[in-house]
Structures are given as C-alpha cells and as structure tokens.
Amino acid sequence: GAVVSQHPSRVICKSGTSVKIECRSLDFQATTMFWYRQFPKQSLMLMATSNEGSKATYEQGVEKDKFLINHASLTLSTLTVTSAHPEDSSFYICSAGGQRTGFYQSYEQYFGPGTRLTVT
Amino acid sequence: AQTVTQSQPEMSVQEAETVTLSCTYDTSESDYYLFWYKQPPSRQMILVIRQEAYKQQNATENRFSVNFQKAAKSFSLKISDSQLGDAAMYFCAYRSLGNQGGKLIFGQGTELSVKP
Numbered sequence: 001g002a003v004v005s006q007h008p009s010r011v012i013c014k015s016g017t018s019v020k021i022e023c024r025s026l027d028f029q030a031t032t033m034f035w036y037r038q039f040p041k042q043s044l045m046l047m048a049t050s051n052e053g054s055k056a057t058y059e060q061g062v063e064k065d066k067f068l069i070n071h072a073s074l075t076l077s078t079l080t081v082t083s084a085h086p087e088d089s090s091f092y093i094c095s096a097g098g099q100r101t102g103f104y105q106s107y108e109q110y111f112g113p114g115t116r117l118t119v120t
Numbered sequence: 121a122q123t124v125t126q127s128q129p130e131m132s133v134q135e136a137e138t139v140t141l142s143c144t145y146d147t148s149e150s151d152y153y154l155f156w157y158k159q160p161p162s163r164q165m166i167l168v169i170r171q172e173a174y175k176q177q178n179a180t181e182n183r184f185s186v187n188f189q190k191a192a193k194s195f196s197l198k199i200s201d202s203q204l205g206d207a208a209m210y211f212c213a214y215r216s217l218g219n220q221g222g223k224l225i226f227g228q229g230t231e232l233s234v235k236p
Contacts, residue, residue, distance in 0.1 A: 032222060034222075034223065038163075041209075041229075041231070042228075042229070043211060043226045043227065043228050043229050044165075044211070044226050046223065046224070046225075091163060093163075093165065095165075095224075097222045108222070109222055109224060111165035113162070113163070113164050114163050114164070
C-alpha cells in the first residue's frame with residue numbers, strides 16, 4: 001500500500017513553454033502533498049505544501065507565480081512550471097501524506113519516483 | 121526553526137563491514153520524529169528507519185539501527201553487514217508533531233559507497 005506515482009517521469013521542453021507534472025496517491029487519500037526540488041548530489045528542497053481544496057503554502061524564495069500548484073482532489077496534485085527556463089531544469093519529487101483513518105490523521109509521507117525536467 | 125546537519129558528504133565501507141552515518145539537529149521542540157531515508161541511483165526515496173523522540177529505545181530495522189541521543193540532539197545510523205545494495209545517498213530528516221502538516225526537514229545527505 002501507500003503508493004505514489006508521478007507523471008511524466010522525464011520531460012524535455014523548450015524555453016518559454018509550460019510543463020505540468022502530476023502526483024497521484026494510488027491507494028490512499030492524501031490531505032497533504034509536498035513538492036520538492038533536487039539538484040544533483042544535493043538534498044531535497046521543499047518548494048511548497050498543498051492541502052486538498054486550499055491554496056498551496058510556498059517556502060520562502062519559491063516563486064508562486066512560476067510554480068503553480070493545484071491540489072484539487074485527495075488523490076491528485078499538480079505542479080505547473082510556467083514559462084520554463086534552463087535554470088528550472090531539475091528533479092522534482094512529490095510526496096503525499098495526511099492519510100485519514102477514521103478520526104486519526106497520519107502525517108507519514110510517501111514519496112513519488114520523481115520527474116526529471118530538462119528545459120532546452 | 122529546526123535544522124538538520126549531516127557533516128559527512130561521503131562515506132565508504134567494505135562489504136560485510138559496519139558503517140555509521142552521523143546526523144545532528146537543532147530544535148526547541150520536545151516531541152518530534154526523526155528519519156533516515158535512502159535514495160539509490162533510481163532516486164526513489166526509501167524510508168530506512170524512524171524514531172519517535174519520546175521513545176528512549178533506539179529503533180532497529182534488520183541491519184539498520186540508530187543511536188538516538190536526545191540531549192545531544194544526535195541521531196546516527198549504523199549499517200551492519202554492509203551490502204552492495206546499500207550504496208546510495210542517505211538523508212536524515214526531522215518532522216515536527218502538530219500543525220505543520222508533516223513537513224520534513226532534510227539534512228544535506230551522505231553518499232555511501234560500498235566496496236566489494
């Protein structure tokens with residue numbers, strides 16, 4: 001159980017275009033999803049936290065108009081990189097958490113396999 | 121704000137030997153969770169072990185164990201009988217309890233190589 005998928009796994013786009021990355025929790029409902037960015041040989045940098053049905057909370061320094069996050073359902077969150085530029089090339093990872101079981105809410109996070117974005 | 125520090129960018133271990141990865145953290149909270157995650161070349165994050173701060177007993181998962189020193193804010197990972205498949209980036213992470221929604225704070229990572 002607790003599987004999280006990401007689509008696409010790899011994407012190449014031209015500078016100036018927009019790219020959408022999907023994150024799905026396949027076998028549980030996630031009230032909270034997180035989006036991370038990771039450069040080679042570096043740690044995960046949290047970009048934003050999204051709760052189902054409400055606006056995402058962005059970390060300091062992350063441009064919310066550039067990285068649009070939508071969490072429209074309990075199983076799907078999307079990250080759209082708008083007007084992408086080569087410096088946006090990176091590995092993007094989502095995780096899903098906040099699984100509810102009755103009155104209990106778990107904050108355990110389950111990670112997707114990541115999406116490699118290359119902007120040419 | 122909480123911080124997590126891994127002071128060893130790279131570590132190496134001989135197959136079948138034991139290696140310890142270091143992690144320190146800073147927090148003013150008394151209750152929290154600590155984690156070690158493994159990220160192999162596939163880059164899929166894999167949970168290795170979890171420690172609840174209120175538990176004095178160190179967590180163990182097969183060949184993986186932790187040395188949790190709450191007063192010293194130290195949380196090291198010991199890998200026994202190292203295997204080639206243990207080669208990966210290892211990240212230490214901190215998570216608050218309460219209303220932060222489960223946000224994880226990661227250390228810089230330690231790249232572990234295993235020599236045959």
